[in-house]
Amino acid sequence: MLNAVKDVIRKSSIHVCLINTGGCNGCDIEVVALLSPRYDLEQYGIYVHNNPREADVILITGAVSEQWRDKLIRIYNKAPQPKIVVALGNCPLTGDVFNQEGCSVYAPVSDFIPVDAEVSGCPPRPSEILAAILAVGPDAIAAKGRQK
Amino acid sequence: MSSVIWYLYEFARKSWAESFAGAATDPEIVETPDRFRDFPQVFPEYCISCGACTSACPAPAAIKLIRSEDNTEEEGKAYPVINNRGCIRCGFCAEVCPTDPKAITCGENHLIKEEFTIIPVAKSYIIDDYLCIRCKKCQKVCPVNCINEIENKMEVDQSQCIACGECLKACPVKGALKAISASTIQEQKEIINLTVNTLEQLIESKRDAITKLAPEKLFKIELPLEELLEKARGIISDEELIMETIERITDRLKMRIITWDDDKCQHCQLCVKECPTGAIKYNDEEDVVERDTQKCIRCSTCYQTCPFGVAGYYIAKFLLDKSETGEEEILITLKPAELPIRG
Numbered sequence: 001m002l003n004a005v006k007d008v009i010r011k012s013s014i015h016v017c018l019i020n021t022g023g024c025n026g027c028d029i030e031v032v033a034l035l036s037p038r039y040d041l042e043q044y045g046i047y048v049h050n051n052p053r054e055a056d057v058i059l060i061t062g063a064v065s066e067q068w069r070d071k072l073i074r075i076y077n078k079a080p081q082p083k084i085v086v087a088l089g090n091c092p093l094t095g096d097v098f099n100q101e102g103c104s105v106y107a108p109v110s111d112f113i114p115v116d117a118e119v120s121g122c123p124p125r126p127s128e129i130l131a132a133i134l135a136v137g138p139d140a141i142a143a144k145g146r147q148k
Numbered sequence: 149m150s151s152v153i154w155y156l157y158e159f160a161r162k163s164w165a166e167s168f169a170g171a172a173t174d175p176e177i178v179e180t181p182d183r184f185r186d187f188p189q190v191f192p193e194y195c196i197s198c199g200a201c202t203s204a205c206p207a208p209a210a211i212k213l214i215r216s217e218d219n220t221e222e223e224g225k226a227y228p229v230i231n232n233r234g235c236i237r238c239g240f241c242a243e244v245c246p247t248d249p250k251a252i253t254c255g256e257n258h259l260i261k262e263e264f265t266i267i268p269v270a271k272s273y274i275i276d277d278y279l280c281i282r283c284k285k286c287q288k289v290c291p292v293n294c295i296n297e298i299e300n301k302m303e304v305d306q307s308q309c310i311a312c313g314e315c316l317k318a319c320p321v322k323g324a325l326k327a328i329s330a331s332t333i334q335e336q337k338e339i340i341n342l343t344v345n346t347l348e349q350l351i352e353s354k355r356d357a358i359t360k361l362a363p364e365k366l367f368k369i370e371l372p373l374e375e376l377l378e379k380a381r382g383i384i385s386d387e388e389l390i391m392e393t394i395e396r397i398t399d400r401l402k403m404r405i406i407t408w409d410d411d412k413c414q415h416c417q418l419c420v421k422e423c424p425t426g427a428i429k430y431n432d433e434e435d436v437v438e439r440d441t442q443k444c445i446r447c448s449t450c451y452q453t454c455p456f457g458v459a460g461y462y463i464a465k466f467l468l469d470k471s472e473t474g475e476e477e478i479l480i481t482l483k484p485a486e487l488p489i490r491g
Contacts, residue, residue, distance in 0.1 A: 038177055093233040094209040101208075122207075122236035127178040 003146055010056070010082070010145050011138035012045045017055035017079065021072055021109070023062030023098075026123040027089040031059065034126045044134060052078040056141050057133060060115075063091040063098040064106040076113040082144030084116040085109075086132060089123050096122055116140060185237050185255035192216075192227035195251040201228050201241035209234030211241060228252065271311045271327040275302045279324035286315035286325060323399065327392075335384040339393045342383070344401065346376055347480065351405055351464060352441075358482060359407045359460060367462075367482040372475060398466040398478055404446040405482065407460035408439050419450040419459070448485065461485040 020028055034041045035048060049055065052075045064072065076085070087109050090096040095107030109115055117136040119129055158164065180186070197213070205211045210231055216224040228241070228251075242254035275286070275295075280302050287295045287302065294308035295315060304315075311327075319325040329336065350371055351358070358367055373394070380390045415435060419428050427443035428450060430436075437458075439450075451461035467479040 043172070090207070090234055090236065094207075094231070096209070096234060097207045097236060099208050118233070120232045120235075125180065125184070127180075130178075 006145060007142040010141045014044075014046045014056050014133070014137050014141065015051075015054050016046055016048045016057045016059050016133070017052045017075075018048055018050055018059045018061070019072070019075060021060060021062035021068040021092070022065030022105075023089065023091045027061040027091070030123045030126050030129060031061075031088075034130060039126050039130065041130065044130070046133060046137075052076075053080070055079045056083060057137055058083060058085045058113075059088050059133075060085060060092050060109050061088045063095045064109055064112065066104045066106070069106055069112065072109070072112050082141050082147075084136060084140045084144070085113055086117045086119065086136070087115045088119050088129060090120055091122075093118055093120060183256055185239055187232050187235055187237055188230050188239070188241055188252050188254040190228055190230060191249070191251050191253075192225065194247045194249055195225070195227040196247055197226040198246060200244045200246060201252055204240040204244040206238060206240065207234050207236050210236065271313075271329050272306055273304050273309055273311065273313075273315060273325060273327050275304060276324050276326060277301050279321050281321055281324070283320060285318040285320065289314045289318040329389055332384060332386070332389065336389070336393050338383045339380050339390060340397060342379055343376060343394055343397050344403075347371065347401075347464075347466065347478070348403065351403070351480065351482070355407055358405065358462060359409050365484075369480040369482075370471060371478040371480060372471070373468075373477050374475065376478075394478075395468050398468040401466050403464040403466075404448065404485075405460075405462040405464055406439075406444060406446050406448070406451065407462065409458050409460065410436065412456045413437055413458045414456050416455070418455070419453050422449050422453045424449060451485075 018028065018031055031048065033039060041048070046057075052058065058076065058079055060072075062068070076083075087093055091098065092107060092109035092115075095103075095105045098105045099107055106112075117132050119132040121128060124132075199213060202211045202213055211228050212231065213226050214229050215226040218224045230241075230252075237254070239254035242250060242252045245252045282297070282300075282302060284297070284302070287293075287297070291312060291314060292308055292310055294305040294310075296303060296305065313327065316325050316327055350369060354367075354369060376394070377390060380394075381387075384390065413436070415430075415437060417430050417437065420430050420437065424447060425443050425445055427440045427445075429438050429440070431438050448461045451459040461484070462482045463485050464480055464482045467481070469477060469479045471477045
């Protein structure tokens with residue numbers, strides 16, 4: 001009973017922490033577009049707080065620059081359980097155009113922290129980001145919450 | 149008070165409660181518009197494995213050329229595969245793909261449309277720095293000021309040129325300023341091949357007369373242009389371009405001719421060893437030295453080696469001229485080369 005109530009609450013209120021680990025900012029702008037009235041992210045109960053301490057979803061953009069390697073892990077550890085990680089755009093997946101020979105780029109992000117969902121695209125469309133968060137977010141958070 | 153009652157009445161309605169509970173984004177907003185350029189699509193059956201897409205791709209992990217396995221009937225074919233995790237959907241691969249139909253397509257791309265080809269004018273004007281005398285007459289007459297002196301060289305800014313042709317009229321040096329029809333390069337190549345081959349065959353047919361030519365004498369052949377033009381018209385219909393191409397050939401072309409007089413040959417086989425391409429061979433059975441015209445690169449080594457004057461070496465020059473009857477023709481002038489013969 002208590003778990004069911006927790007599930008409902010967890011599913012209907014997803015707090016997102018957006019981390020740019022050294023990308024071109026394009027994906028972050030797409031997230032801003034999601035917040036706009038046109039897409040209206042908050043009607044799904046998703047809030048972008050940019051605070052890892054209250055985050056359910058950690059949204060990672062960027063190709064992981066040298067300075068972000070240890071800080072990324074620190075931020076991940078600060079987020080409370082249950083948490084899921086969504087890699088947004090091609091940068092966290094392969095390093096994209098930044099992953100040239102001799103560059104200080106440490107993609108993919110999955111080398112540092114476990115990634116639950118990937119959204120490819122450079123940048124992905126806002127609707128693709130929304131679909132990805134909604135596809136994995138609520139259920140994964142509820143399921144992870146029940147494990148503990 | 150009345151407004152409060154009105155609001156209560158409004159909120160208590162079923163339709164309002166329904167739309168409040170089931171709020172969702174308008175599906176039209178979520179749909180991708182037609183203009184959206186999605187990940188490229190690959191059609192391996194059209195691919196010619198040229199690799200142009202991989203060299204145009206700005207993302208290191210986006211395109212890989214893979215090769216299908218060989219089977220008993222045919223060899224494996226290489227074709228590109230798009231990695232969605234690395235692709236930035238720029239469409240460059242589809243732009244550069246040279247096949248028709250394209251082996252890679254990528255949404256709506258303005259550079260793929262015919263009316264937006266990269267070269268907006270039919271002719272692009274270029275200055276040959278080797279011949280240019282820097283008189284700057286072209287710069288003075290240019291109506292859009294697109295000819296400038298950059299690092300002591302005259303250069304045409306192709307992005308501003310309107311292809312009016314004023315510079316070509318003003319240029320005092322023949323060949324220093326050229327108008328190039330970039331869209332029909334392949335056809336021009338075919339015309340060049342056709343003309344050069346026709347000239348070569350004509351000279352080849354007159355070989356006997358050339359061999360008996362006395363030293364320091366000129367040998368002239370006239371080739372009526374009409375037959376050549378007729379064939380060229382089958383390649384491209386633009387009469388002006390055909391004449392331009394042929395004139396350019398006659399201006400620039402210098403042909404080396406090697407003749408071979410078997411009667412003088414003493415079978416010493418000196419030339420056989422010297423020939424760099426192996427075009428000259430000694431036939432044991434018939435005791436003759438044979439020359440393969442297809443292999444010969446006209447380097448004149450045999451002419452310089454032969455002590456008996458078997459090989460003759462001539463230079464042919466060409467001129468586009470009008471004959472006595474007023475018809476256009478190509479005047480071919482052959483002259484023995486002034487190379488010293490090794491004694």
